[in-house]
Amino acid sequence: INLRTVYAFAREMYPKLSTEYIQYGTAGFRGKAEFLDSVMFRMGVLATLRSRFRGGAVIGVMITASHNPEPDNGVKLVDPKGEMLDASWESIATDLVNVSDQDLEQHVAKIIKDNSIDITSSSHVFVGMDNRYHSPRLLKAVADGVIALKGNVREFGIVTTPMLHFFVVAANTKETYGKPTEEGYYEKLIKAFELLRNGQLENGNYKNNVVFDGANGVGARKMLQFIKRMNKSLNISVINQGIGPGKINDECGADYVKVLQRPPISMPVVEPFTRCVSVDGDADRVVYFFTNEKGEFQLLDGDRIATLVAGYLMDLVTRSEIDLRLGLVQTAYANGASTDYIVNELKFPVSCVPTGVKHLHHKALEYDIGVYFEANGHGTIVFSDHAKATIATASETKASAKTLLLLIDLINETVGDAISDMLLVETILNHKGWDVKDWISTYNDLPNRQLKIKVQDRNVIETTNAERVCVKPEGLQTEIENVVSNYKRGRAFVRPSGTEDIVRVYAEAATKEDTENLAYEVGVLVQ
Ligand code: NG1
Ligand code: ZN
Structure with missing residues (x-):
């Protein structure tokens, strides 16, 4: 491999337009889309090197600025197990993006040398993007970065962030986690969801319909795909679908609803207490909301989802008579009332870590069943191999363990997944026979x-x-x-x-x- 190619590509097609220092942050690089071409190209290069460093395992590259406004874009790398890029490589990424075009070739050579990377070994990179209009251009830049170093690149087009994580893990586990395709993803989640419903669509206070705010982002498109493939097991009406003049995350989506504590634009008139769901632009965050009989807005955020899930899992584990260590991970943004409820009512171990999913995910892995959620609705549940084996054995005799086993398939363990999390919440509410009134009455949020x-x-x-x-x-x-x-x-x-x-x-x-x-x-x- 001739590193000259890298320099030539960079100079001819992806010159660095800004000398402003940019840093690989909580969610990779973010910024105005027009300055990101060179960043994307270099991240393609880095992903290829990272794949070689990890013995040819698939590395993911996701192009999105998540909940940020439409003119922004961003890029983050996904490590082989679906985790965020290892912290030790964040500074490598930052340095690589900030060197001048002239120094690029030498700098890449230095990364290769410092990390003893075998540049002739094979390399695999999966790339996905959100539906911002500049994402396709930036995706090409990433792909060219991979090609410049003779890596293999597979483009997934428009996908949610959690779908890309799913594909990476599915490929790296030789498909035991699922098939690394869009159909494979739908198939796994829908199958588990419908088995968990078991034909029971309504139960007690639980009504079988929700309004889904897609934030004019990829979540809307993918939800429409879900609906096509589901057996009417849930009636979902999708608003802010991203067709028409609406901009991504503009007056809609999970961040808007959570931070401003108000419903999104284009809300239809619905009965009080109708369950409504908002996801963010790349569909890795989800919050619920509704209006009460007085027309007041009520939010059910990530803390509410975490407590609902934790209580339910604890109950199933107890009924299955298995001994597993459960734990919940929050950040400082968790509502104090939610923490009190978990500690005093659910008697569930809780830990608090710095903001950013990588910290939560990492901590959650310390438990047999680790539930983690940021208050903004980003989170999931991870099960240790020991937990999976124990649950599988118990499922032969206990119905509650069988439910747990199906839940594992419904949950996207690789990263917070708005759609998977929503289907999980729907499952729990359905099993409990709860409506939003029952759910919100578990504790009172502090303003x-x-x-x-x-x-x-x-x-x-x-x-x-x-x-x-x-x-x-x-x-x-x-x-x-x-x-x-x-x-x-x-x-x-x-x-x-x-x-x-x-x-x-x-x-x-x-x-x-x-x-x-x-x-x-x-x-x-x-x-
Ligand atoms: P920063 O900007 O570091 O607060 C925000 C969210 C995080 C996380 C990241 C990545 C809050 C307070 N912060 O991080 O939770 O989701 O974006 O998207 O919501
Ligand atoms: Zn997001």
Whole structure:
């Protein structure tokens, strides 16, 4: 392989247009699409090297800016087991993207040497993208990066982020996880879902219909595909389908609904207490919401899903008379009331980790059954090999264990998957005979508020203790604590965002008014 080709490609087709430093953050590289061509090309190169480094295992590259606005795009790498790119390679990615075109060839040679990569070995890269109009152009750049290093590239076109993770894992497990195709994905989830329904479409308070807000993103398209393949086992009406003038995530989708705590645009008139679901632009996050009889908006976010799932799994494990270690992983953004409920009512072990799925996923792997969710609706459940074997054995005699076994197939263990998570929630509510009223009455959320604060350099803020305590700049934490102490059930923290050039403020307190004031006061301290 001649590394000259890499340089030639880069110079001729993907020149670096901006010298602004960019960093591989919580969700890979993000930015305005027009500056990302060279980033994409180089990530194609890196994915090829990473695949060779991992003995030829498939590496995934997903092109999306998730819940961010339409002009943005981004790219993240998926490691062989479906995990986010290993942290030790994040800095390799950052350095590679920031070198000049002139230095690129030498830099690639250095990565190869430093990591003892056999450049002649085989390499496999899977690429997927969301439905932003600039994604196809950027996908070509990634593919050219792979081709420049003579790797094998397989393009999946428009897919959700969790679908791409699924394909990577399916291919790397020699298809024991599933078939690495779009049909293979639908087939596995729908089969499990319909077996779990077992013909029982309505039960108690549970009604068999939902409204699905697709955020004008890929989730909408894929949900329409699900509907075509399902045996009317769930009536789903899809809004914000992404056809027409609606822009991705614009006044719709999981992030909008969660952060602004209001329904998305284009909501049809529905009966009070109708279950509504919002996913984000690449369908790895999901939240539920509804309006009550007074027309008030009510949110059921990632914390609600986590507690629902945790309680249900615990119940099944107990009834199956098997001994497995269950645990739930949250971040500092989890509503305090949800944590209290899990600890005091469900008596479920909980841990708190820094923001970002990689941290949650990693921690969840420490349990036999690890449930993890960010408050924004990003999460899933992972089962250890020991758990799978134990459940399989018990399923021969216990109906509850048989249900658990089917749930494993319904869950996309590789990463948070909005559609799979939604089908899981639907299954649990159906089995319990619950409507949203039953679900929301398990505990009362504390009012909470997030603010985005623009500062000169967000990285002057450093945190510890899973981001709940600020250690730099000095003195800020004491000031925050002083403010917080004036509020009943008050809690607040600040941290630099890993995906936007801002500092995030989170506040919760006993009343809505207190929460607003607390968030404001902490925001002022940061500015
Ligand atoms: P940052 O921008 O680092 O807060 C946001 C979300 C994360 C995660 C990433 C990736 C919040 C508060 N933060 O990260 O949970 O989802 O985006 O998409 O929701
Ligand atoms: Zn997303």
